[in-house]
Amino acid sequence: MTDKPVIEERENGPLVVKGVSRMVGPDGAEVEVKPVMALCRCGASKSKPFCDGTHNEIGFQSRGGTPAGKDVVLSYKGASVTVLYNPLVCSHAAECVTMAPKAFDPDRRPWIDPDAEDAATLESVVRACPSGALRIEGQDHLIPDGAQITIAANGPYCVLGMEIDEKIAGEGATADKKVLCRCGQSGNKPYCDGTHRDAGWKDG
Numbered sequence: 001m002t003d004k005p006v007i008e009e010r011e012n013g014p015l016v017v018k019g020v021s022r023m024v025g026p027d028g029a030e031v032e033v034k035p036v037m038a039l040c041r042c043g044a045s046k047s048k049p050f051c052d053g054t055h056n057e058i059g060f061q062s063r064g065g066t067p068a069g070k071d072v073v074l075s076y077k078g079a080s081v082t083v084l085y086n087p088l089v090c091s092h093a094a095e096c097v098t099m100a101p102k103a104f105d106p107d108r109r110p111w112i113d114p115d116a117e118d119a120a121t122l123e124s125v126v127r128a129c130p131s132g133a134l135r136i137e138g139q140d141h142l143i144p145d146g147a148q149i150t151i152a153a154n155g156p157y158c159v160l161g162m163e164i165d166e167k168i169a170g171e172g173a174t175a176d177k178k179v180l181c182r183c184g185q186s187g188n189k190p191y192c193d194g195t196h197r198d199a200g201w202k203d204g
């Protein structure tokens, strides 16, 4: 194993991950890790999560497209807590909406109302936010427990505590948690922008 877990992008090819100690699959089961692994991010491998070279056949491009959100830090001020949100970084998995629907309602404007939940609930949501799109003003990012790589069913790679050689990131983003595209269709690769959900992308 390498000392420090890292992710390297291969141009128009897979994500090469080195030194991962733990990876969990879409079914919640542990995936056996090797010191170096090439993970599919074109969405088309027949050996997911591993790359089988199909990216060459389909002409996968590791850049291009239009991100679903802007790179801007939006501020939602409450009486005692202000929530910050960067739409570019958001993977739109809606953990926030599921965990605290009164505070996070995408059909409302403004969509975040910090006063609709107590501070402890807001902190739980911000910690669970896999992408770091959400922060609480005046605090560092809150990082959840979990495997270094968790593969979401029909969705992206959720990554904890791994450096990536590509420095594209949104304003205020953290290196400590990130969500990386696995379907090949994000407009903000290597990061997930939620396109897998809109496109109905499936693992199988």
Ligand code: SF4
Pocket: 089, 090, 091, 092, 093, 094, 095, 096, 097, 128, 129, 130, 131, 132, 133, 134
């Ligand atoms: S990435 Fe964070 S802000 Fe975006 S939907 Fe998921 S929990 Fe909400």
Ligand code: FES
Pocket: 013, 014, 015, 039, 040, 041, 042, 043, 044, 045, 046, 050, 051, 052, 053, 054, 055, 056
């Ligand atoms: S990135 Fe190689 S098969 Fe998908």
